[in-house]
Amino acid sequence: QVQLVESGGGLVQAGGSLRLSCTAPGSIFSSNSMGWYRQAPGKQRELVATVTRIGSSNYADFVKGRFTISRDSAKNTVNLQMNSLLPEDTAVYYCWAGQPALYGYWGQGTQVTVSS
Secondary structure: OOOOEEEOOEEEEOOOOEEEEEEOOHHHHHHOEEEEEEEOOOOOOEEEEEEOOOOOEEEOHHHOOOEEEEEEOOOOEEEEEEOOOOHHHOEEEEEEEEEOOOEEEEOOOEEEEEEO
């Protein structure tokens, strides 16, 4: 079973920042795209951002200009820097590794709560 280990969630006021990190086994990290999804209560899980093995990133429209995804190959880690957080960003954030439309692995999720 593939383990993706997430960290960095928490409670922050609107306008604040948080940084999420996800560490994957080396073989998984080096051969897959990585990304973050989120799921708010009563809503479907949605894509936040992804980054390919070569560093090409893709963002959901609702986070463009506020969130930045990056890969750290030395640490087998993908990071999500979240700035200018809004109450509607409140959700459980899930780390993902895989190939879109083919397969994927998921982390256990980390709670992000943004207070107004």
